[in-house]
Amino acid sequence: AFMKVYEIKLDCSPEYNKNDFIESFWLSPDNLIKWLYGGEPAKSDLLKLVQIFYQD
Numbered sequence: 664a665f666m667k668v669y670e671i672k673l674d675c676s677p678e679y680n681k682n683d684f685i686e687s688f689w690l691s692p693d694n695l696i697k698w699l700y701g702g703e704p705a706k707s708d709l710l711k712l713v714q715i716f717y718q719d
Contacts, residue, residue: 666706670716692717 671677679687690698692713699710 666708668709668712 676689695713696710696718699705699713
């Protein structure tokens with residue numbers, strides 16, 4: 664598998680094609696980690712990357 668993860672810093676929510684997505688929402692790194700530990704499906708590397716770059 665191949666995955667790219669990007670960090671984008673914005674002062675507002677970006678525009679996106681709502682026909683391409685069922686839903687969208689923003690999570691802080693800590694909330695994302697809790698979400699993934701809670702069993703939300705994701706690529707296994709995502710949890711590792713968030714922990715490396717965003718946890719103290």
